Amino acid sequence: MPESPEVEALARFLDGEVSGREARSVDVLEFRVIKTRAAPPSSLVGASFTGARRHGKHIELTLDGRSLVVSLGRHGWMRWDAAIGTDAGDAAVESNPEQPPALAEFELSGDATMAVTDAGTWVSLGLFVVDDAREVPAIARLGPDPADPSFTRDVFEAAVGGRRKQIKAILQEQESIAGIGNAYSDEILHLARISPVAHAATLTEDERARLYDATVSTVRDAIAACQGVPIDELKAAKVAAMRVHGRAGEACPVCGGTIRDVTFSGASAQYCPTCQTDGEAL
Known part of the structure; x- marks a missing residue:
């Protein structure tokens, strides 16, 4: 996508x-x-x-x-x-x-x-x-865009808030945050060290801060990395740049643990148990 x-x-x-x-x-x-x-x-x-x-x-x-x-x-x-x-x-x-x-x-x-x-x-x-x-x-219906300079921590908090919904689903919900899909939501959650099945309402202040920073940096760094790539090669470049998405069974680039795949609520996610779920396999 x-x-x-x-x-x-x-x-x-x-x-x-x-x-x-x-x-x-x-x-x-x-x-x-x-x-x-x-x-x-x-x-x-x-x-x-x-x-x-x-x-x-x-x-x-x-x-x-x-x-x-x-x-x-x-x-x-x-x-x-x-x-x-x-x-x-x-x-x-x-x-x-x-x-x-x-x-x-x-x-x-x-x-x-x-x-x-x-x-x-x-x-x-x-x-x-x-x-x-x-x-x-x-x-x-689009929500705020993390690539926009106006996407502040307050804007992010208003989109995520204390919602009783899985955070991966919120990241992909275009009415809440624009432009993120399945791949980059996996990358954001891995960078933020947050489980893909965690509910937004359960996140601590520190976790929300990490999630905001990871959302902004992941999207903006990826946009910067795409510049100059021929448009017919962008998909391949995106796949090659992924740390965890699509990498089930491979080694986590951060801790060396094995990246796993989980399916829930009709969606799938790739994540690192060591980095994101305290070693627990979902």
């Missing part, structure tokens, strides 16, 4: 590439991705892109006063193809034939193509054409 660090890198890349380009044609290959039937993506033909930004795990592309919002869902991503030697410049990247097939393609001026893809067995990606990104319900 794309999370805020990779989506931020994608947004910054697209901001530099699409700005000033005109949408020449739109080809939607999977019509289930269209979420605004009265304003389909084809209505953007002839408009010029003015930039791109991130909202949580969503991409907003602005065009002459309107916005194309790409909700990446569980397996969505975007691909950029530009002819070498055109105005795309040195940042242009060629498509990887091993990537998932496109569900929609946008032909842009300057011999460039922007495509949206979905690697899942069911379509989780959505396209919205709106006047304001907040018209997209998921964006309107």
Whole structure:
């Protein structure tokens, strides 16, 4: 699942590439991705892109006063193809034939193509054409973003508070904290030395302080690490950087203990018993 660090890198890349380009044609290959039937993506033909930004795990592309919002869902991503030697410049990247097939393609001026893809067995990606990104319900409900300088300890406490809910679930709850998914929640909890099944209400002052610091540093450090990585390599770079997520059976990089996997409430987590649960296997 794309999370805020990779989506931020994608947004910054697209901001530099699409700005000033005109949408020449739109080809939607999977019509289930269209979420605004009265304003389909084809209505953007002839408009010029003015930039791109991130909202949580969503991409907003602005065009002459309107916005194309790409909700990446569980397996969505975007691909950029530009002819070498055109105005795309040195940042242009060629498509990887091993990537998932496109569900929609946008032909842009300057011999460039922007495509949206979905690697899942069911379509989780959505396209919205709106006047304001907040018209997209998921964006309107987004909580505070740890990447934002305004994400203070007080903001974090208001989101987490004394809630009687597992802390891993809260970290992934987009209405509470924007942009974090399954992978980075595992990384945050490992760094904070907190069990993934602990309830927020049971955390001590010291644990909440560690959790806040781990949330901010994990997200912001990952965003910094993503800069300069080609967008078709971001997923692999994310996997390679994980300390515990997806590493069940491997050695913990902190204590050398064995990372374990646990499934609960329909979710899964990877954690280190020595670092996070006082040696107890969940």
